[in-house]
Amino acid sequence: MSGQQRPRNTQQRRSQRVNREKKARGASMVGTRFEVEVGNIAHGGFCIARVPVGDDTRVVFVRHSLPGETAVIEITEGTEGDRFWRADAVEILTASADRVEAPCAVAGPGLCGGCDFQHVKPAAQRALKTAVVREQLLRIAKLDPADPLVANLVVEDCSGGDRELKRGLRWRTRTTFVGLPGAPGRKGLRKYRSNDVIEVDDCLITAPATADDSGLVTRTVEASAGTRDFQVASDGFWQVHPNAPRVLVDAVLEQLQPQPGEKALDLYAGVGLFAAYLAEAVGDGGKVVAIEGDAAAVQNAKRNLGMWRHASAVAGGVAEVLKEEYDEPFDLVVLDPPREGAKQAVVAQIVDRAPRAVSYVACDPAALARDVALFAEMGYRLTALRAFDLFPMTHHVECVAQFTRRDVS
Ligand SMILES: C[S@@+](CC[C@H](N)C(=O)[O-])C[C@H]1O[C@@H](n2cnc3c(N)ncnc32)[C@H](O)[C@@H]1O
Numbered sequence: 001m002s003g004q005q006r007p008r009n010t011q012q013r014r015s016q017r018v019n020r021e022k023k024a025r026g027a028s029m030v031g032t033r034f035e036v037e038v039g040n041i042a043h044g045g046f047c048i049a050r051v052p053v054g055d056d057t058r059v060v061f062v063r064h065s066l067p068g069e070t071a072v073i074e075i076t077e078g079t080e081g082d083r084f085w086r087a088d089a090v091e092i093l094t095a096s097a098d099r100v101e102a103p104c105a106v107a108g109p110g111l112c113g114g115c116d117f118q119h120v121k122p123a124a125q126r127a128l129k130t131a132v133v134r135e136q137l138l139r140i141a142k143l144d145p146a147d148p149l150v151a152n153l154v155v156e157d158c159s160g161g162d163r164e165l166k167r168g169l170r171w172r173t174r175t176t177f178v179g180l181p182g183a184p185g186r187k188g189l190r191k192y193r194s195n196d197v198i199e200v201d202d203c204l205i206t207a208p209a210t211a212d213d214s215g216l217v218t219r220t221v222e223a224s225a226g227t228r229d230f231q232v233a234s235d236g237f238w239q240v241h242p243n244a245p246r247v248l249v250d251a252v253l254e255q256l257q258p259q260p261g262e263k264a265l266d267l268y269a270g271v272g273l274f275a276a277y278l279a280e281a282v283g284d285g286g287k288v289v290a291i292e293g294d295a296a297a298v299q300n301a302k303r304n305l306g307m308w309r310h311a312s313a314v315a316g317g318v319a320e321v322l323k324e325e326y327d328e329p330f331d332l333v334v335l336d337p338p339r340e341g342a343k344q345a346v347v348a349q350i351v352d353r354a355p356r357a358v359s360y361v362a363c364d365p366a367a368l369a370r371d372v373a374l375f376a377e378m379g380y381r382l383t384a385l386r387a388f389d390l391f392p393m394t395h396h397v398e399c400v401a402q403f404t405r406r407d408v409s
């Protein structure tokens with residue numbers, strides 16, 4: 001379509017707008033190479049580098065690199081006018097002592113987008129994640145670097161001594177493969193920030209026996225507070241790392257210290273993992289309410305909590321159910337929201353119930369940091385923090401944060 005032609009439909013209008021914006025941002029930088037010194041790790045699995053552009057510098061988010069390395073990077077996204085570019089490290093000139101040969105043959109520039117840290121020793125991966133969690137808490141939640149919760153934070157190894165898990169391999173109990181276009185029967189995974197698929201016959205972070213995809217599956221959790229079975233839809237939410245349920249239940253119970261007779265909320269409850277352990281601990285003089293948005297998960301939570309009359313599972317959005325059905329005090333709250341975090345409305349609802357302790361299971365440290373700031377504004381201090389390496393080889397990290405009302409010692 002020429003510049004003079006009027007766009008005929010929304011798609012053409014959008015593509016005209018995108019072209020105009022691209023022109024304003026200058027020529028594409030994709031494919032351009034620079035030699036850089038790689039700086040700190042950032043949230044998202046890349047390191048920060050800067051390249052000179054005229055009198056200015058440009059920030060570049062570099063994958064497949066490590067802090068302190070010198071490397072040749074190749075720009076993968078960005079135009080001359082953009083404030084930052086994305087790049088892959090395509091040649092390492094001075095390697096970090098933390099660098100290893102990636103165990104996976106499809107990890108690396110332009111290949112599978114599933115892992116970020118295949119080229120990093122497992123212990124060093126945890127150190128990178130520790131740095132990211134700290135940085136988010138300092139920058140977003142404005143915590144003091146000298147605060148022992150920040151200064152002493154260490155992302156914990158969750159392999160439990162298993163040889164493959166210790167190497168960061170064979171931990172994913174669920175992986176969604178996609179069909180390889182034009183090759184029936186062959187499968188793959190998507191490239192980084194792309195819809196292109198790369199063939200992956202054997203994903204090394206995927207556990208050998210993954211769930212089949214029909215009906216219910218039984219998951220057994222052996223936590224310190226006892227062994228329990230849970231019914232989960234095979235396509236429903238369940239913690240992906242085999243040790244995650246145990247590790248998270250132990251951390252949450254350690255933070256909440258539930259007592260007989262107490263009232264507890266399990267928010268974003270899934271099939272009632274935390275609610276079940278809380279129900280046992282508070283006993284029939286107490287009360288546990290699990291709130292979950294996914295109807296199938298709620299049906300399974302009802303089954304999983306069925307043996308306790310003082311425990312119930314309720315379907316609906318957390319903010320709405322709390323407001324409409326549970327506008328009453330609770331002693332304890334555990335929440336495990338999706339990546340975007342709990343946000344203002346839910347934090348305010350939690351604080352309104354005046355719990356003596358809150359345990360917050362967070363899969364995104366930036367969202368956690370935003371919610372730490374909200375809790376602080378509303379009178380709840382961050383009083384304990386643990387972080388777990390439940391997603392080895394990727395930049396993801398799980399945190400469990402305890403908040404305590406300021407007037408509770
Ligand atoms: C990270 S999972 C946690 C599940 C559970 N705590 C567990 O460990 O198995 C988050 C859950 O929140 C649910 N969810 C997401 N947004 C919600 C909302 N606004 N209200 C209620 N549940 C929600 C999802 O369906 C999902 O089951």
